[in-house]
Amino acid sequence: MSETTFADIDEQQKNIVKPLIRSQLKKGEKILLITRQHWIKLLLPFIAWLLVVVMMFVFLPSTIAFVITFVSALYPLNLFLGWKNNLWAVTNMRIIDESGFISRYSKESPLEKINNVEYDQSPWGRMFGYGDVEIQTAAEMGDTTYRLIHHPRLLKNTITQAQEDYKHVQIANQANQLANAIKASMPAGSTMSVAGEIEKLFSLYQKGAITQEEYIGQKNKLLSNK
Structure with a gap:
């Protein structure tokens, strides 16, 4: 399948x-x-209630059966509202x-x-x-x-x-935060080099060319050598 x-x-x-x-x-x-x-959750309780109603009309006077049926209808109604919500x-x-x-x-x-x-x-x-x-x-x-x-x-x-999708979003946010932090703390020449390499690594990870572990490992290596 x-x-x-x-x-x-x-x-x-x-x-x-x-x-x-x-x-x-x-x-x-x-x-x-x-x-x-699934609606099948309601099926057996409703059938059981319906059988009880039928039995009441068979063995009880119709007036009493109608009253009991009206009151007991709260049972399937409660089940339905619970299921719906x-x-x-x-x-x-x-x-x-x-x-x-x-x-x-x-x-x-x-x-x-x-x-x-x-x-x-x-x-x-x-x-x-x-x-x-x-x-x-x-x-x-x-x-x-x-x-x-x-x-x-x-x-x-x-x-x-x-x-x-959530994992990719979190990694992307971390990569952007690291790149911004590097740009803010390093000289212009080296900033573009390290930040650019991290962005390239993240692009490779998104394309599936490297695994998450490889991305994190290479990223940490770049940061430790900055």
């Missing part, structure tokens, strides 16, 4: 409803994906987990704290498009497993791609 590209992710997102999250976005933060649990958002900086209708709950996992992302789908999950996603982080919350997620592979690929 071919690996999903970020272009594929963008194409798949067109078919997913994107509700608004309640969390305030940071400066420069962009939403890459918003998803929730339980969202996971992936941005270019973090993962946001929101839930709650009346009382609200929110937590986040910064991208730099995420060590690994895995997803698992049963045969039924592959058929209907749901599965579990496990996120392993270095933060205090530890590992988190999201159950019955709609499009689990899409969520996993979006997170890993966001991590790669």
